[in-house]
Ligand SMILES: Nc1nc2c(ncn2[C@@H]2O[C@H](COP(=O)(O)OP(=O)(O)OP(=O)(O)O)[C@@H](O)[C@H]2O)c(=O)[nH]1
């Protein structure tokens with residue numbers, strides 16, 4: 001009665017979850033399942049064998065080479081029973097066979113798996129063998145056998161751990177941790193990579209334990225007082241030994257189970273265990289109970305996971321480039337990419353504080369510092385001496401009105417020639433490079449999906465940058481020619497600066513005659529940056545042996561350089577922005593269109609594969625969602 005009720009309620013859910021597990025095998029969605037893990041040869045396949053009554057690949061050495069999913073059902077959807085089906089993931093159909101044939105079929109499928117492993121040059125594979133068994137005497141359970149995690153040869157350990165992670169993480173997984181009765185749970189590598197809360201420890205090979213004195217007591221203690229606590233109590237079981245399998249000693253499963261229980265109950269220690277810890281039958285009852293609870297309770301959670309995954313994939317899909325097969329589609333995509341590029345240039349960081357303009361400004365400031373250093377250190381004692389010679393050689397010329405004086409004029413021209421020998425061209429190359437990096441960055445973002453077009457645009461922009469750089473170099477040549485020929489001494493700022501400095505230096509001279517205090521007196525704010533050398537003491541020592549005329553000439557040259565420096569660099573900065581930044585942001589898409597050919601827009605293989613994969617996954621998730629909605 002209970003059995004029939006269970007079958008009516010649970011069986012459909014179990015079938016549906018099996019279907020969902022198959023559909024969602026490539027996702028991380030936590031579908032209810034029962035999985036056997038443990039070290040190599042601990043008896044995992046033998047336990048599942050004992051539960052299911054089918055003969056899985058077993059034996060010493062590394063036997064199980066892939067996940068084997070066993071779906072045990074009393075009958076198929078049409079009520080047909082007494083047969084089995086087998087398939088390797090990727091096969092179009094299941095192969096149907098009788099129970100007698102199944103043993104041999106499993107061997108053949110195991111050989112196919114070994115071939116897959118050999119071809120992939122691997123020890124194990126994650127391709128699943130799926131076996132459906134419709135047997136009146138079997139419980140409705142779905143179980144998964146995994147390869148053993150071995151620490152003997154250390155081979156494939158990482159691969160198996162990855163497989164364990166894939167199959168055992170998640171709250172909806174019940175783990176059968178199979179350990180040989182001789183061993184401790186913590187001697188098994190597997191216990192470290194599983195969720196112990198969901199774990200049922202299963203001690204195998206109790207027949208061997210019972211024949212050794214003292215071992216049964218140890219096992220008893222391990223069961224009633226386990227050192228490693230898990231969510232479920234351990235169960236002790238007896239499977240067939242290698243010889244028993246070879247010699248086909250126990251053909252009747254029920255008789256063999258009786259023997260198992262007798263052996264346990266005849267032992268003075270194991271006899272004392274709770275009935276729920278004794279033998280395969282106890283394990284099957286527990287699994288049916290847990291599976292029922294799991295199937296009922298996990299439905300909502302699984303549905304939520306599916307919804308989340310669908311949302312995530314929908315977003316990814318929306319982010320992928322649209323199909324680009326027809327000419328219209330190609331044109332629409334091109335316009336979209338152009339708009340994105342324009343948007344990036346106009347609205348992102350291109351012009352903001354941390355954008356290109358400010359990067360150029362920073363470079364300019366650094367250049368300016370270098371420039372200024374060279375400009376502001378020439379007026380030393382040697383220079384003043386040189387000026388004296390120039391002034392002496394020009395005796396007779398009026399120097400009070402020095403602004404257009406001949407010797408000032410020639411000294412300024414000489415000084416400017418030095419400035420123009422500074423490496424301004426290298427600096428302009430740096431600006432070009434900076435623009436190149438920034439423009440390419442945005443082109444790559446906007447045209448990422450269409451590499452042929454992207455490359456063409458980059459070439460066009462780089463050509464344009466070269467042209468623009470030539471323009472800037474021409475500006476530079478023009479300015480420097482102009483500055484070299486004309487000395488603009490009638491600039492009011494220049495005149496103010498010269499006057500201010502002259503009066504300050506005169507005051508300093510006068511003050512120093514009356515004062516014993518040598519403290520430094522600053523000059524006016526505007527003059528200060530120029531006159532590192534012309535503080536009170538230095539200026540005195542610099543000028544004390546020379547006439548006022550010499551001092552005035554030095555100051556004139558000095559001030560001119562200051563004015564020139566600012567004027568020249570400001571102009572160069574304005575030109576750079578105009579030539580490099582304004583030119584490219586004014587109509588960026590005009591430059592892009594020059595190179596555009598519709599053929600340059602096509603989907604890359606990666607995009608096609610990615611799109612197909614997302615669509616496939618979305619279809620699978622939607623199908624799974626439908627199935628779950630039908631259960632709830
Ligand atoms: N005597 C005895 N032998 C057992 C018992 N359980 C398993 N064996 C033997 O132990 C060997 C390994 O068993 P398997 O079931 O293949 O072990 P496994 O954990 O699946 O091994 P891998 O898949 O290679 O990791 C086989 O020869 C089994 O016959 C048991 O309870 N008693």
Ligand SMILES: [Mg+2]
Nearest residue numbers: 044045063064
């Ligand atoms: Mg195995």
